[in-house]
Each structure stands twice: as structure tokens, then as C-alpha cells.
Amino acid sequence: MSETKEFKAESKRLLEMMINSIYTHKEIFLRELISNASDAMDKLYFKSMQDNSAEAVTRSDMAITLELDKDARKLTISDNGIGMTAEELENNLGTIAQSGSFAFKKDNEKAEDVDIIGQFGVGFYSAFMVAKRVTVISKAFGTDTAFMWQSEGVDGYTVSEAEKDSHGTVITLEIKDNTEDENYDEFLTPYKIKELVKKYSDYIRYPIKMDVEHEKLREGTGTDGKEPEYDKEIVTETLNSQIPIWKKAKSELKDEDYNQFYKDKFYDYTDPLLHIHSKTEGTATYSALLYIPEKAPYDYYSKNFEKGLQLYSSGVMIMEKCADLLPDYFSFVRGLVDSEDLSLNISREMLQHDRQLKIIAKSIEKSIKNELKKLQKNDREKYEKFFETFGTQIKYGIYESYGMNKADLQDLLMFKTSNGGVTTLEEYVSRMKEEQKYIYFASGSSVSRIESLPQTELVRDKGFEILYLTDHVDEFCLQMMHDLDGKEYKSVSADDLGLETEEEKEEIKKEQEDNKDLFDFLTEKLSGKVKAVKLSQRLKNHPVCITSEGALSVEMEKVLSAMPNGEGAKAEKILEINPNHAIFGKLKSLYENDKETAGEYADILYSQALLIEGMPIENPVEFSNKICEIMAK
Numbered sequence: 001m002s003e004t005k006e007f008k009a010e011s012k013r014l015l016e017m018m019i020n021s022i023y024t025h026k027e028i029f030l031r032e033l034i035s036n037a038s039d040a041m042d043k044l045y046f047k048s049m050q051d052n053s054a055e056a057v058t059r060s061d062m063a064i065t066l067e068l069d070k071d072a073r074k075l076t077i078s079d080n081g082i083g084m085t086a087e088e089l090e091n092n093l094g095t096i097a098q099s100g101s102f103a104f105k106k107d108n109e110k111a112e113d114v115d116i117i118g119q120f121g122v123g124f125y126s127a128f129m130v131a132k133r134v135t136v137i138s139k140a141f142g143t144d145t146a147f148m149w150q151s152e153g154v155d156g157y158t159v160s161e162a163e164k165d166s167h168g169t170v171i172t173l174e175i176k177d178n179t180e181d182e183n184y185d186e187f188l189t190p191y192k193i194k195e196l197v198k199k200y201s202d203y204i205r206y207p208i209k210m211d212v213e214h215e216k217l218r219e220g221t222g223t224d225g226k227e228p229e230y231d232k233e234i235v236t237e238t239l240n241s242q243i244p245i246w247k248k249a250k251s252e253l254k255d256e257d258y259n260q261f262y263k264d265k266f267y268d269y270t271d272p273l274l275h276i277h278s279k280t281e282g283t284a285t286y287s288a289l290l291y292i293p294e295k296a297p298y299d300y301y302s303k304n305f306e307k308g309l310q311l312y313s314s315g316v317m318i319m320e321k322c323a324d325l326l327p328d329y330f331s332f333v334r335g336l337v338d339s340e341d342l343s344l345n346i347s348r349e350m351l352q353h354d355r356q357l358k359i360i361a362k363s364i365e366k367s368i369k370n371e372l373k374k375l376q377k378n379d380r381e382k383y384e385k386f387f388e389t390f391g392t393q394i395k396y397g398i399y400e401s402y403g404m405n406k407a408d409l410q411d412l413l414m415f416k417t418s419n420g421g422v423t424t425l426e427e428y429v430s431r432m433k434e435e436q437k438y439i440y441f442a443s444g445s446s447v448s449r450i451e452s453l454p455q456t457e458l459v460r461d462k463g464f465e466i467l468y469l470t471d472h473v474d475e476f477c478l479q480m481m482h483d484l485d486g487k488e489y490k491s492v493s494a495d496d497l498g499l500e501t502e503e504e505k506e507e508i509k510k511e512q513e514d515n516k517d518l519f520d521f522l523t524e525k526l527s528g529k530v531k532a533v534k535l536s537q538r539l540k541n542h543p544v545c546i547t548s549e550g551a552l553s554v555e556m557e558k559v560l561s562a563m564p565n566g567e568g569a570k571a572e573k574i575l576e577i578n579p580n581h582a583i584f585g586k587l588k589s590l591y592e593n594d595k596e597t598a599g600e601y602a603d604i605l606y607s608q609a610l611l612i613e614g615m616p617i618e619n620p621v622e623f624s625n626k627i628c629e630i631m632a633k
């Protein structure tokens with residue numbers, strides 16, 4: 001036995017840190033050891049190709065073997081890869097070459113919740129999270145002597161000669177005893193081990209094998225009224241499926257394959273609406289398999305929902321939900337990204353790493369957008385279904401970025417329209433009449449409500465199309481977008497619709513001035529409720545309507561006041577009166593002869609206008625009683 005050697009100082013600190021659980025997912029140790037075994041076999045294969053080794057190494061003979069011995073609390077991971085010499089054992093397992101992850105951890109408090117090992121690879125050491133002692137017996141390919149490396153953690157390690165027939169490495173973990181908070185026993189059960197292989201290492205290129213005990217019905221028992229009896233049978237199972245679907249050629253795959261994979265992997269019962277399978281090379285090299293679900297997940301609109309894609313490094317899962325890969329407005333996308341650029345192995349530099357991820361994220365965002373646009377063009381029905389389910393999210397994307405994402409996202413938007421059905425903005429613009437200056441919109445809780453709004457009269461009269469905004473976020477979104485290629489969005493309730501001729505405007509203005517006293521009186525009567533009472537340019541048949549001045553519309557007030565702390569949001573309301581309606585003449589004469597009744601009429605007209613807008617009125621009983629009084633006259 002050789003003397004016990006200490007770990008290099010940095011390694012020691014890192015090891016301590018790890019064992020003291022900076023990392024909560026202890027289970028990833030298995031992924032790390034399996035990845036190392038896979039690497040060792042890759043290296044051997046590569047070497048044999050290079051020096052044409054006589055003992056031709058065939059890939060098909062290579063395998064990783066797992067063994068469980070519950071009583072001895074041992075888990076063994078063996079490979080027939082390249083193995084390690086005594087010196088390599090010492091150098092590779094005794095040092096952490098570059099402790100980039102340690103520096104990172106120290107500089108970044110937030111790194112607490114980062115998958116340190118997965119991202120920056122301190123692979124082998126993770127074994128100590130679950131093992132009280134680790135024994136590595138290894139024989140390097142092409143050498144005659146095997147060596148054993150052994151350690152119980154921070155205190156150090158020993159290296160000595162050992163017995164082993166063929167090249168490769170056998171790692172034995174003596175699993176820790178359970179503590180009050182931690183269950184280590186589970187790492188000794190075939191069920192858990194199988195689950196971990198499936199979860200993290202399913203796409204390792206070499207078979208991962210394990211002997212599993214099965215019970216087999218003994219022949220002649222269990223039928224004809226005989227008690228069933230069982231024999232124990234050991235079966236060697238291959239636990240991983242080895243070839244990731246996303247690495248296969250698209251031509252090999254059918255829709256059903258994609259859909260089945262989606263349902264298995266993401267626990268959905270319904271086929272996805274769309275899959276996107278892409279392989280990208282260049283500034284970022286990665287494969288991606290993305291899905292747009294047909295329905296929003298049940299928790300999509302709750303606080304618990306976490307967006308993100310699974311992240312793989314060369315077929316090995318390193319993160320279950322990488323949020324940085326998806327912008328919020330595409331948070332409904334599920335799927336995975338596999339990149340060789342993201343090393344599972346020990347830290348290339350952190351920053352570079354990060355930048356790579358950003359490039360991939362950008363590229364993914366673009367491809368989602370392109371696929372959605374393709375769908376919009378080629379399968380309108382499907383696209384409309386998609387937009388009905390997830391469109392709100394995209395509108396929020398525009399609103400929340402203060403319109404900064406508009407160039408990227410506005411093509412994806414759809415709105416209901418007075419033309420029937422839904423339209424894209426581009427389609428709307430293509431239908432605009434020559435003399436039409438604006439893209440008109442009207443807001444309300446439903447299409448039928450909007451259709452009956454008096455404010456739409458004038459625009460409709462001109463034969464111009466109106467976007468019907470029925471989603472809460474719609475108007476906020478349009479406000480942020482401001483215009484489409486110079487064509488401004490215009491509410492049918494806006495002050496100036498761009499439809500009235502100068503003469504018409506003059507005429508109304510004069511009429512308004514001629515009756516200044518009346519309008520001052522009405523405005524005074526409704527003070528605190530409306531900012532002004534005015535003659536309307538937009539009403540043709542209806543007597544009154546409510547519009548607003550300023551940034552906040554009546555519809556926006558409705559939305560905001562339904563939100564917590566939103567009660568203060570008030571639109572600057574204008575009560576508009578149709579100059580051609582008999583009620584205007586009536587008001588004029590009442591103002592001359594019976595001011596009190598004129599005042600009451602102002603109240604009634606205001607309440608009516610609110611009702612038309614779908615707004616609550618302050619005192620329904622009083623309103624109704626007043627109407628009855630008039631009816632009884």
C-alpha cells in the first residue's frame with residue numbers, strides 16, 4: 001500500500017464544498033460516472049483507429065455495466081474503455097485541473113441554484129455526494145499492470161497495484177448510510193438506477209447494462225387450479241435507448257414518432273400541434289427538437305409554471321429546464337436542445353459558455369418564429385387554433401417590452417375583425433381603401449357588443465374595416481406598437497378619426513359654440529364623472545356615447561380596474577351627444593325652460609352611455625326610477 005496523498009488544495013476545497021451539498025441533486029453522480037465511462041470508450045475507439053492497433057477494438061463490444069449489491073451497499077460502474085495508468089489516476093482523479101467552477105461560485109451568489117456540476121463539470125467528484133468510499137480499479141489499454149485508486153473523501157487518496165484482467169475501469173461506490181434528511185438506500189435499488197439512467201443517460205451511445213432479477217411463473221403452476229409458483233431469473237437488461245430521436249435524420253422519422261416521443265417525454269396525452277426539428281451548424285452547433293402543445297398545460301397561467309427547454313450536451317442531459325433558452329412570449333414551447341458546444345466536462349470558461357447559450361437561444365427564437373409564420377401561411381386553421389391558445393402570450397411579449405419586440409412579433413398577431421373571422425395586420429392593410437389613413441379598432445368584451453357600439457357608426461359608414469379587440473391585452477398591445485409601417489392604429493372612440501371634412505368640423509364647432517352655455521351647464525352637472533360634454537361627429541343615429549381623451553381608454557379603465565390595485569386608473573371620459581338626434585333639441589329647450597329636468601336628463605344620458613359601453617352605473621335603482629317617472633308623465 002502506498003502512502004495516503006492529499007488532494008491538491010483547490011480540489012480539496014471544491015470537494016468539501018460539494019460534499020457539503022452545494023448541490024441538491026445528488027442523483028447526478030451516476031450521469032457523471034456514466035459519461036466518463038462513455039468518454040473512455042470513445043477515447044479507446046479513437047486511439048485504435050489512429051494507431052491501427054492490432055487488437056482491433058470494435059465498438060459493438062463496448063458497454064457500460066452497472067452492478068448492485070444491496071447487502072454490501074455497493075454500486076459498481078464498469079467500462080471497457082481506455083483505462084488509466086497509475087500516473088493518470090493520480091493526475092486525473094487527484095486534481096481538478098482548473099477550478100473555474102469554484103471561482104464562479106465564489107463570485108456569484110446566485111450560483112446557488114445553478115446546476116454547477118452539470119454545467120461546469122466536476123464530474124468524478126460528485127461520487128462523494130453519495131459514497132463514503134470510492135474505489136477505482138483501472139488498467140490502461142496496452143499496459144500490463146492495473147492500479148487501484150481509493151478515497152474516502154477530503155482526507156486524501158491512495159494509489160496501489162491491483163488485479164484486473166482486461167483494460168478499462170471499474171468504479172465501486174460504497175453508498176452512504178441513510179440520515180434523517182437524506183435517503184441514500186434508493187441508490188441501491190434497481191428501480192431508482194433504471195430511472196436515473198433513463199432520465200439522464202438514455203442517449204449515451206454505448207449500451208448500459210444491468211443484471212436485474214425477475215420472477216418467472218414456474219411451468220405447470222398457476223393454471224388448472226394450481227397455486228402459482230415463481231422462479232427467480234436473472235436477466236441482463238440494456239437500460240438506455242442509445243440513439244436520440246433528434247439525432248436521427250428527418251427522413252427516417254414519421255409524425256407519429258415525433259408525437260410519441262413528445263407524449264412520453266413531456267407527459268402529455270394530446271399530440272402536439274407542431275414539431276420543429278432542426279440541426280444547426282455555424283456560430284452555434286446544436287440540434288433542437290421543439291414542440292408546440294395543442295393545449296396550454298394546466299398550470300400555464302399559474303405562478304408555478306416554469307418555462308424552459310431540456311438541455312443536453314452530446315446526448316447527456318445537463319439541465320431539466322433551461323429557462324434562458326426561451327423568451328417569455330414563447331414560454332409555451334417544450335422540447336430540448338443538444339449541443340456539443342456546451343461541455344459537460346470541466347469548465348471551459350464560464351463566460352464563453354454563457355455566450356454560447358445566448359447564441360443558441362437567439363437562433364431558437366428565430367426558428368420558432370419562422371415555423372409559426374410558415375404555419376400561418378400554409379395551415380391557417382391550425383395557426384388560428386394555435387393563436388387562440390397562446391396568442392395572448394405573444395401580445396404580452398409586445399406590451400411588456402414597450403413595443404421593442406414589435407418588429408419580431410407583429411406578423412404573428414391575429415385580431416377579430418368586422419370583416420368576419422380573424423385577420424393578420426398585413427391582411428388588414430392589404431384591404432385598406434385608398435383614402436383610409438388609419439388602422440381602426442374598437443374594444444369590447446365580445447364581438448356582438450362591439451358591433452353594437454355607437455362609436456363605430458361613422459367608420460362603418462365609410463366602409464372601413466375595424467379590428468375587434470376582445471382580449472384584455474389587445475388595446476395595450478396596439479398602443480405599444482403605435483403604427484404599422486407608418487399607418488397608425490386608431491380607436492373608433494378617438495377624438496379625431498380622420499374622416500370628417502374641414503367644413504363638417506367647422507359646422508360642429510360652431511354649433512358647439514352657439515350652445516356654449518348649455519354644454520357648460522351639462523359638464524358642470526356631470527363634473528367628477530366626465531371631463532366634458534360635447535357634440536359628436538361620429539354618431540349618425542345613436543343619441544349618445546362615451547369616448548375618452550388621453551392615453552387611457554374606457555376599455556383600458558375596465559381592464560385595469562378589474563386588477564388588484566387598479567381602482568385608481570380612470571379614463572378621461574367625454575360624453576358625446578348626436579347633434580342630429582331629437583334629444584339634442586329637447587335638451588336645448590329644457591335648458592331654456594326647465595333647468596332642473598335638463599340636469600336630470602344629463603344624468604340619465606350619462607348612465608345610458610355607460611351601459612352601452614358595458615360599464616357599471618353608480619346607482620341602478622335611481623336610474624331606473626327616473627326612467628319610470630318619465631314614462632309615467
Ligand code: ADP
Nearest residue numbers: 036037040083092121122123124125169345346
Ligand atoms: P471531466 O470528465 O470533466 O474531465 P471528471 O472529474 O469527470 O472530469 O473526470 C476527470 C478525468 O478522469 C477525466 O477527464 C478522465 O481523464 C478521467 N476518468 C474519469 N473516469 C474515467 C474512466 N471511467 N475511464 C478513464 N478515464 C476516466
Ligand code: MG
Nearest residue numbers: 032036123124
Ligand atoms: Mg466527467
